[in-house]
Amino acid sequence: MAIIxxxxxxxxxxxxxxxxxxxxxxxGYFRRPVQTTGWRSWVFTVDHKKIGIMYGVVAMVFFFIGGxxxxxxxxxxxxxxxxxxxxxxxxxxxxxxxxxxVFLFVMPMAAAFANYMMPLQIGARDVAxxxxxxxxxxxxxxxxxxxxxxxxxxxxxxxxxxxxxxxxSVPFSPTNGVDFWTLGLLMTGVASQVGxxxxxxxxxxxxxxxMTLMRMPIFTWMALVVQFLLLxxxxxxxVALFLLLFQRxxxxxxxxxxxxxxxxxWQHLFWLFGHPEVYILVLPSFGIISEVxxxxxxxxxxxxxxxxxxxxxxxLVGFGVWAHHMFAAGLGPISVAVFSVATMAIAVPTGVKIxxxxxxxxxxxxxxxxxxxxxxxxxxxxxxxxxxxxTHAVAPSDTQQTDTYYIVAHFHYxxxxxxxxxxxxxxxxxxxKVFGRMLxxxxxxxxFWLMIIGMNLTFGPMHxxxxxxxxxxxxxxxxxxxxxxFFNLGFWNLVSSIGSLILGIGAVLxxxxxxxxxxxxxxxxxxxxxxxxxxxxxxPPKEHNFDRIPTVxxxxxxxxxxxxxxxxxxxxxxxxxxxxxxxxxIEEANAEAHIHLPSPSYWPIILSFGMFIxxxxxxxSTLLLAAGAAIAILALFGWALEPPTADDSEFEPPSxxxxxxxxxxxxx
Amino acid sequence: xxDTTIEQPATPEPEMEIPAGYDDGQxxxxxxxxxxxxxxxxxxxxxxxxxxxxxxxxxLISTYMLxxxxxxDAIGPDQLWDIPxxxxxxxxxxxxxxxxxxxxxxxxxxxxxxxxxWLTVTALLGGLFLAxxxxxxxxxxxxxxxxxxxxxxxxxxxxxGFHGVHVAVGIIMLLSLVGMLAKGRVLGDKAETVEMIGLYxxxxxxxxxxxxxxxxxIPA
Numbered sequence: 034m035a036i037i038x039x040x041x042x043x044x045x046x047x048x049x050x051x052x053x054x055x056x057x058x059x060x061g062y063f064r065r066p067v068q069t070t071g072w073r074s075w076v077f078t079v080d081h082k083k084i085g086i087m088y089g090v091v092a093m094v095f096f097f098i099g100g101x102x103x104x105x106x107x108x109x110x111x112x113x114x115x116x117x118x119x120x121x122x123x124x125x126x127x128x129x130x131x132x133x134x135v136f137l138f139v140m141p142m143a144a145a146f147a148n149y150m151m152p153l154q155i156g157a158r159d160v161a162x163x164x165x166x167x168x169x170x171x172x173x174x175x176x177x178x179x180x181x182x183x184x185x186x187x188x189x190x191x192x193x194x195x196x197x198x199x200x201x202s203v204p205f206s207p208t209n210g211v212d213f214w215t216l217g218l219l220m221t222g223v224a225s226q227v228g229x230x231x232x233x234x235x236x237x238x239x240x241x242x243x244m245t246l247m248r249m250p251i252f253t254w255m256a257l258v259v260q261f262l263l264l265x266x267x268x269x270x271x272v273a274l275f276l277l278l279f280q281r282x283x284x285x286x287x288x289x290x291x292x293x294x295x296x297x298x299w300q301h302l303f304w305l306f307g308h309p310e311v312y313i314l315v316l317p318s319f320g321i322i323s324e325v326x327x328x329x330x331x332x333x334x335x336x337x338x339x340x341x342x343x344x345x346x347x348x349l350v351g352f353g354v355w356a357h358h359m360f361a362a363g364l365g366p367i368s369v370a371v372f373s374v375a376t377m378a379i380a381v382p383t384g385v386k387i388x389x390x391x392x393x394x395x396x397x398x399x400x401x402x403x404x405x406x407x408x409x410x411x412x413x414x415x416x417x418x419x420x421x422x423x424t425h426a427v428a429p430s431d432t433q434q435t436d437t438y439y440i441v442a443h444f445h446y447x448x449x450x451x452x453x454x455x456x457x458x459x460x461x462x463x464x465x466k467v468f469g470r471m472l473x474x475x476x477x478x479x480x481f482w483l484m485i486i487g488m489n490l491t492f493g494p495m496h497x498x499x500x501x502x503x504x505x506x507x508x509x510x511x512x513x514x515x516x517x518x519f520f521n522l523g524f525w526n527l528v529s530s531i532g533s534l535i536l537g538i539g540a541v542l543x544x545x546x547x548x549x550x551x552x553x554x555x556x557x558x559x560x561x562x563x564x565x566x567x568x569x570x571x572x573p574p575k576e577h578n579f580d581r582i583p584t585v586x587x588x589x590x591x592x593x594x595x596x597x598x599x600x601x602x603x604x605x606x607x608x609x610x611x612x613x614x615x616x617x618x619i620e621e622a623n624a625e626a627h628i629h630l631p632s633p634s635y636w637p638i639i640l641s642f643g644m645f646i647x648x649x650x651x652x653x654s655t656l657l658l659a660a661g662a663a664i665a666i667l668a669l670f671g672w673a674l675e676p677p678t679a680d681d682s683e684f685e686p687p688s689x690x691x692x693x694x695x696x697x698x699x700x701x
Numbered sequence: 702x703x704d705t706t707i708e709q710p711a712t713p714e715p716e717m718e719i720p721a722g723y724d725d726g727q728x729x730x731x732x733x734x735x736x737x738x739x740x741x742x743x744x745x746x747x748x749x750x751x752x753x754x755x756x757x758x759x760x761l762i763s764t765y766m767l768x769x770x771x772x773x774d775a776i777g778p779d780q781l782w783d784i785p786x787x788x789x790x791x792x793x794x795x796x797x798x799x800x801x802x803x804x805x806x807x808x809x810x811x812x813x814x815x816x817x818x819w820l821t822v823t824a825l826l827g828g829l830f831l832a833x834x835x836x837x838x839x840x841x842x843x844x845x846x847x848x849x850x851x852x853x854x855x856x857x858x859x860x861x862g863f864h865g866v867h868v869a870v871g872i873i874m875l876l877s878l879v880g881m882l883a884k885g886r887v888l889g890d891k892a893e894t895v896e897m898i899g900l901y902x903x904x905x906x907x908x909x910x911x912x913x914x915x916x917x918x919i920p921a
Contacts, residue, residue: 161742230749238736238745264753272760276859283848285855287764292852293771302760673877676888 063671065679066633077633079163079677080576084170085149086467091174092142096540098181099133102126104537107491111530113512113523123508124191125210129181131194132214135314136221137177139452143317144169144228146459147256149467151232153567153574154250156241156583161234163631164677169228171641176220179648183213190214193506195307195358196277198288198299203281209652215278216648222267222274223644229263232256241566243585247341250565251334254341255320258348262309262316265352270306273299282651297362304355312351314448315415316344318455319386322408325462326390328563329405330397333589336389343382343389350379360428361435369428376426380419387416402561403477407458410485414450418443421496436506439499445492457484457543465556469573473553476546483539490532494525559613564592569616580624591616632679640668741890747897751904758863758908762915765860768852770921775851778921781841790833791913794868797826798906801899808895816895817879823902824875827868834865857916864912867905874898 066077075083106126109115118126152160160166183189190210192201201211236249236257249257277299279285286292288299327334334340356364356372364372390412399405421443425431434440457480464472501520503510515522556572567574568591569583587593594616600606643665650658736742769778800823807815838858846854878898881887887894 162746226753229753230746233749234742234746238738238740238742240737244737264749265756268753268755268757269760271757272764276764279855279859285859286849286852287768287855289852292773294852295767298764298767302764305760670877673881674886 063635065675066635068633074633076638077167077635079159079167079631079633079637081148081152081160081163081166082467082574082576082578084166085145085147088141088145088148088170088173091177092138092145095133095137095177096142097544099130099138100537100540102130102133104533106130107530107533109508110510110526112527113510113515115509118508120508121188121191124193124506125184125189127506128191128193128196128210128214129184129189132180132190132218133177134448135194135310136218137173137180139314139448139456140221140225141173141177142456143256143259143314143452144173144225146252146317146321146456146463147232147259148228150463150567151235151253151256152239153466153570153578154253154565155236155239155244156566156579156585157235157239158578158582158628159631160231161239162231164634164637164672165227165231167634167637168640169224169231171638172227172644173221173224175641175645176217176224179220179645180213180217183210183217186213195300195303197296197303198277198280199290199294199296201277201281202288212278212281212652215274215281216651219271219274219278220644220648222271225263226267229260229267232260233264236260241582241585244566245585247338248585248588248590250567251323251337251340252317252320252565255316255323255344258344259313259316262313262348262351266306266309266313269302273302273306276302278651297359297364300359300362301355304358305352307358308355309348309351311444311447312347315451315455316347318411318452318458319344321455321459321462322390322411323386324565325404325408325458326393327589328462328561329400329402329408330394331400331562332393332397333564333592334389335392335395337588339385340389343385346382347379350375350382354379357426357428357431360425360431373426373428377423380423380426383419387412387419402461403472403474403481404458404460404462404561406478406481407454407461410481411451411454411458414446414454414485414488418446418448418450422447434499436504437499438495438503438505441505442492442495442499445488445495449488449492454484457481460543462561463567464550465560465572466567467573469555470550470553471556471560472546472550476542476549480539480542480546483535483542485539487532487534487536487539491529491536492532494529494532498522498525498529557614558617559591559595562595562613564589566590568613569594569620571617571621577628577630580621582625583620629678631677634672634675634677636668636672636675640665640672643668741893743893743897744900747900751900754904754908758860758911761856761860761863762911765856765916768856769916770853772851772853775854776845777853778857778916781844781846782917783837783840784917786833787837787913787917790830790837791909793826793833794830794906794909797823797830798903800826801902805892805896805899808892811892813882816891817882820875820879820882820895824872824879827872827875827902831865831868831872834861834868860912860916864905864908867908871898871902871905874901 066073068074068077075087078084105118106123109118109123109126148160148166152158180189186209188208188210190196190201190213191206191208192211192214196211196214199205236253240249276285276287280287280289286294288294288296290296323334323340354372354375356368357376360369360373390408394409401409421439425434425440425443461472461477464470497520499505501516501522503522503526510522510526512523558572559568560572566583566585570579583590591613595609595611595613596607597610598605599608643661643663646661646664647658648661650656650661736745738745740748772778800819804816804819804823807819838861846857848855848858875898878887878894882891
């Protein structure tokens with residue numbers, strides 16, 4: 034859609050009788066969508082900002098669904114011999130809790146931030162392939178819906194999030210749940226894969242003039258590393274998912290142990306994906322807090338190149354440690370030793386990051402906004418999780434901990450304490466950027482403290498429960514084996530369940546905060562005295578992001594436009610010479626004309642919908658499958674025949690008369 | 702929050718130096734030039750996609766290599782392979798890479814007729830390979846190698862089947878491109894569109910070389 038500053042004194046259509054408005058062209062089947070308001074402007078949009086917001090909203094919905102499932106699990110375990118869930122429902126509950134949180138909350142929420150912020154941080158007007166971006170979104174949405182419809186269609190998957198085969202074969206899991214899970218994850222895999230290609234090309238190819246790789250904002254760097262991890266990890270789980278699908282639906286024999294199948298095949302394929310996945314979850318949050326900490330410490334990020342390269346190193350080594358999830362599987366001493374050492378090695382770049390964050394804060398003028406609190410919370414909580422992680426790297430100790438609640442404690446400290454706290458930090462930090470209003474700091478503090486207290490009460494006791502030997506994924510525990518005194522399982526299970534309730538309330542306070550902050554006055558252009566490029570535009574950004582593509586001169590470009598170095602004798606002393614508002618005003622005064630943005634399209638959502646139908650077809654009927662395939666093929670051809678950007682003559686009024694074209698496509 | 706007072710009125714920003722190619726007032730989405738790396742977006746995206754495809758086939762090939770000798774009492778690879786026949790179809794597929802190169806070369810010369818001709822020939826050769834694969838599968842099936850017969854059969858059919866689907870998708874793309882070229886419906890740089898499909902096609906051929914070597918040529 035073209036966006037041009039329409040001259041305010043000229044009525045758009047008055048006197049333009051000579052101008053010929055052509056209707057938006059028809060490409061194959063439909064005319065191009067033209068709405069700029071209402072639901073159609075969202076559903077058919079290719080604007081990375083709207084797509085980012087929708088990613089975030091849908092991920093948030095899944096966060097609360099997954100959280101509700103967690104509360105049911107904790108309610109079941111609060112007392113001995115719990116009766117809230119049956120064994121079968123309990124299996125489904127923990128499987129879907131993990132699947133929802135990993136694939137339908139953390140990954141898409143990170144994608145939301147990457148989608149929204151990456152083009153802004155590198156000075157681009159959109160991603161490289163806007164329609165593919167919309168395809169990613171809708172494929173994820175339909176995939177998430179697809180998996181969750183299994184609840185009402187015979188029961189959800191029940192094999193745990195790593196769905197070990199042959200335990201997930203038909204004899205052990207006869208409902209369609211695992212098929213829903215497999216197909217749904219294939220869909221979200223398509224979404225991640227397409228998104229990865231798109232965002233890598235964006236970061237490598239669409240940078241503003243002067244934006245070298247080592248001037249890229251750190252969040253964009255971490256998001257870029259994550260996209261590479263996705264690019265190479267998703268195909269591996271795709272193979273595993275296809276094998277399982279063929280095993281269950283076409284009687285293939287990959288996991289039939291009776292025929293001589295190797296049960297480790299699934300484990301290797303899954304964890305070769307699964308371990309990079311851990312970094313896929315946490316690196317975006319590392320990126321977010323690497324933006325937040327310098328801003329609220331009033332200092333540049335300590336050792337920016339170290340943070341960049343340790344992030345890349347984590348990504349690289351992350352592909353070489355997968356077998357530490359399988360120490361108890363009998364790999365043999367050599368493999369175990371190698372993977373044990375590699376796992377300890379990956380703690381080094383992670384430690385480097387923690388040192389960098391700490392030294393960023395050291396000596397800074399700290400401002401404990403809610404975003405900063407979440408960022409500091411991440412450093413502390415993630416470090417606790419990292420330390421228990423090192424105890425897993427020691428293989429003999431891991432053998433003791435495998436499949437106990439100690440593992441559950443560990444990965445909740447790294448994923449909730451790492452990934453989720455970072456994402457919330459990003460929410461508070463970028464909320465004024467995205468929505469033009471600040472979130473309430475008062476409610477933010479309640480949000481933060483209840484979540485921190487809640488998470489420590491929930492997951493802290495799990496260390497004790499686990500080392501006492503309570504296995505994970507058991508739907509009940511009995512009083513006569515609970516032990517006594519300090520190590521009594523009953524006491525700590527109750528603490529954990531109460532903690533989960535506090536955590537749940539803390540999370541709901543975020544929604545409360547969004548609600549009470551909805552009528553806050555418009556946020557200032559630069560509420561946090563921020564540093565990176567996304568702030569060199571209005572809040573929220575205009576549809577074309579930047580009135581003029583900024584030319585980048587330094588890392589922390591926005592900071593250097595506001596501050597001048599007045600230090601002498603080689604000492605740095607930065608003095609504020611203009612405000613963020615003024616920087617934005619300068620950009621507005623130098624606005625470019627003739628900015629064409631990619632036009633909205635029907636095809637991404639139709640193609641995703643076709644895949645959605647195909648997935649039901651695989652489970653229920655070949656006829657449905659054929660119908661879905663037909664929709665998808667039609668969409669593919671419609672897509673190929675449609676130009677990404679509408680022609681000049683399709684805008685109203687057309688630009689051919691020399692006047693300024695309007696921002697709207699012709700409604701003819 | 703900004704408590705820093707501004708001592709002097711903000712001066713207009715000095716005119717900044719903008720590298721050539723950026724200050725034409727146009728945005729650069731979808732255009733092949735003016736990218737940071739110099740590679741066009743589509744080409745970079747295709748390379749990335751093919752990079753991830755390596756991992757897809759890597760996983761399938763690993764599965765096959767793990768199970769290649771696990772056929773139990775059922776029929777095994779040594780009783781099945783017809784090396785001369787598969788060599789012939791492999792040769793046909795490799796030749797299709799040559800015709801693909803000729804198509805790209807014709808497209809770069811803006812020789813529309815030649816482009817369409819060589820694209821069609823490439824699609825035909827691909828179709829011939831696919832026909833050979835279907836024939837081969839039929840023969841194997843008649844000799845007792847069903848999809849569910851053994852670990853070996855499942856992993857063999859899955860691996861070669863995935864490759865066959867890739868070839869089929871390639872053929873559909875080639876023929877669609879021929880049609881779109883004939884009707885003048887290809888958007889943007891035609892030579893580059895041909896080259897993109899060429900990259901995909903060559904990749905599928907290269908994967909076949911690996912599969913042919915590992916599956917057929919190395920004795921079980």
